[in-house]
Amino acid sequence: MTVRFLIHHGCFSHGFHLCCLLVTAASVACDRSTTPVSPTTQPAQAGNPQRGGRVIIAIQDEGARLDPHLVTDAGSMRLIENIYSTLLRYGATYGEVEPDLALRLDQSEDGLTYRITLRENAFFHSGRPVTSMDVRYSLDRIRTLGVRADHFAAIDHIETPDAQTVVLRLARRFAPLETYLAHPMNAIVDREVVEAHKGRLDDVDAGSGPFQLASWKRGQHLRLSRFGTYHLHDRPYLNEVEFRPMPDETARSTMLQTGEIDLMLSIPAKDLSLIRDTRHVVVESVPGTFWEYLGINVTRPPFDDVRVRQAVAWAIDRDLINQLVKFGRAQVLDGGHLPDNHWASLNESMYPHRDVQRAKSLLAEAGFENGFETTLKIGSNFSYQVRAAEVVKQNLRDVGIRVTLKAMESTVFFAALGRQDFDMVLVGWVGFVDPDEWTWNLFHSQGKYNQQSYRNPTLDALLDEARTTLERKRRKALYAKIQQIVAMDCPMVFLYANEQISAYRDRVHGFTVHPTATTISLRDTWVSASD
Numbered sequence: 001m002t003v004r005f006l007i008h009h010g011c012f013s014h015g016f017h018l019c020c021l022l023v024t025a026a027s028v029a030c031d032r033s034t035t036p037v038s039p040t041t042q043p044a045q046a047g048n049p050q051r052g053g054r055v056i057i058a059i060q061d062e063g064a065r066l067d068p069h070l071v072t073d074a075g076s077m078r079l080i081e082n083i084y085s086t087l088l089r090y091g092a093t094y095g096e097v098e099p100d101l102a103l104r105l106d107q108s109e110d111g112l113t114y115r116i117t118l119r120e121n122a123f124f125h126s127g128r129p130v131t132s133m134d135v136r137y138s139l140d141r142i143r144t145l146g147v148r149a150d151h152f153a154a155i156d157h158i159e160t161p162d163a164q165t166v167v168l169r170l171a172r173r174f175a176p177l178e179t180y181l182a183h184p185m186n187a188i189v190d191r192e193v194v195e196a197h198k199g200r201l202d203d204v205d206a207g208s209g210p211f212q213l214a215s216w217k218r219g220q221h222l223r224l225s226r227f228g229t230y231h232l233h234d235r236p237y238l239n240e241v242e243f244r245p246m247p248d249e250t251a252r253s254t255m256l257q258t259g260e261i262d263l264m265l266s267i268p269a270k271d272l273s274l275i276r277d278t279r280h281v282v283v284e285s286v287p288g289t290f291w292e293y294l295g296i297n298v299t300r301p302p303f304d305d306v307r308v309r310q311a312v313a314w315a316i317d318r319d320l321i322n323q324l325v326k327f328g329r330a331q332v333l334d335g336g337h338l339p340d341n342h343w344a345s346l347n348e349s350m351y352p353h354r355d356v357q358r359a360k361s362l363l364a365e366a367g368f369e370n371g372f373e374t375t376l377k378i379g380s381n382f383s384y385q386v387r388a389a390e391v392v393k394q395n396l397r398d399v400g401i402r403v404t405l406k407a408m409e410s411t412v413f414f415a416a417l418g419r420q421d422f423d424m425v426l427v428g429w430v431g432f433v434d435p436d437e438w439t440w441n442l443f444h445s446q447g448k449y450n451q452q453s454y455r456n457p458t459l460d461a462l463l464d465e466a467r468t469t470l471e472r473k474r475r476k477a478l479y480a481k482i483q484q485i486v487a488m489d490c491p492m493v494f495l496y497a498n499e500q501i502s503a504y505r506d507r508v509h510g511f512t513v514h515p516t517a518t519t520i521s522l523r524d525t526w527v528s529a530s531d
Helices: 017-021 073-080 134-144 177-182 189-196 248-259 269-277 306-315 316-328 354-367 385-395 408-419 434-444 457-467 472-489 520-526
Strands: 004-007 011-013 054-059 086-088 097-099 102-107 115-120 156-160 165-172 211-217 221-226 240-245 281-296 372-379 402-408 423-430 494-505
Touching: 054 073, 054 248, 073 240, 086 177, 097 102, 097 177, 097 269, 134 156, 134 165, 134 189, 177 434, 211 240, 248 269, 248 494, 269 281, 269 494, 281 306, 281 385, 306 354, 306 385, 306 402, 306 472, 306 494, 316 385, 316 494, 372 385, 385 402, 385 423, 402 408, 408 423, 434 457, 434 472, 457 472
Parallel strands: 054 240, 372 402, 372 423
Antiparallel strands: 004 011, 004 102, 086 097, 102 115, 115 165, 156 165, 211 221, 221 240, 281 423, 281 494
């Protein structure tokens, strides 16, 4: 067995270079894709962490439920991720993972067995100790419920030889397994609490994370309180965390400036300069994982013709949308969709500039020299996507495609998206880490979130090969081919990848702005005297 993670005396020993030499696994543990950039405004030296206090966080969408194994929306994830613990967790550097409930992880040389040793001092909020039986129950629940079942589809069976040991036996090698063990929604749940609530965790706390659910008044706030027997005895420092849903981005910015809230997870580009100049506010940015695209339903004529989809791709002025909507701060995606800060980025420009004549020629070849009418759906709560859709409409009108915009309330919009009830949509994803996460579920014919109904047998074979290939160089080559095929077939027209820009009052310390937008660093966050 090769030791993948090992903790001595409470400290995590990565052993990055050693593990990369000893095994061929191109696991996230050996990835150092990017290092977050320095804050644009540095806070004063804070001194030693202090206990107590609370942090109020403004979020755009409240979320629908608190079951980590069922949610897919970012709003729900922000509410959930600090209630639960996972076997591994994302590190401060994008691509790294580190232990959480797992004290030690050993991987066999053939990559088919993972032996996990659990902490002995981890407890659920109910007071029960976290055991191997809860881990097996949780992983089986994830696989049964189906939302992220593919994350653990390679597991043949799970053994629990004792209360602190879990053995994962894989049917095939699976390169992204460690990343998926760290996914905040692949949480370990208290099986007794789940069973007591007949399998439903919509508004129930079954976690062992640094904070426990105190109250949830929908539309107003969700409050978390410090869990006194969290497995890191000195954490969390905060007594309370409060999330407030605020769909209006101007209201969020104003309340941060006045000190009515402490932390704003995402700063709109239009407000950046103003917030940056506000006293007692720290603005921090890192290369982000929030990427946006124009999704095309490939089963609906005329979009079942690849030439029509390619015409759309050539007609879109990505640079213009970036300037008008993102103030030039986003990274334009004119090739593959993995951004430059990812080790598997394509780094190839396939749509280097807008080409109206090429778009018109493709439409004529497909029999639509006079264009056609179609509908573009967007979520009305996302004003920046509404603005981008307006530019897309103008772009497509120039080549004869007459677009009707349909702005829909978020829950209605995402329900339509899930049913594939659209011609085109403008939307985005956030939080992906391993390239498998960026591709398989979105473009494989069996992918859970292949909302464009895209099918390509050649691509399926490449995606399956890539997730079972452990050697980094080979994986990178495979994902280059995957991105090239997708960019040419155009089930999505990629637009741009955004920075992750957050801002907080300078009384807040220890919070890490992470590319995935996760807030799990709240366990390390503390507050000093009010500003």
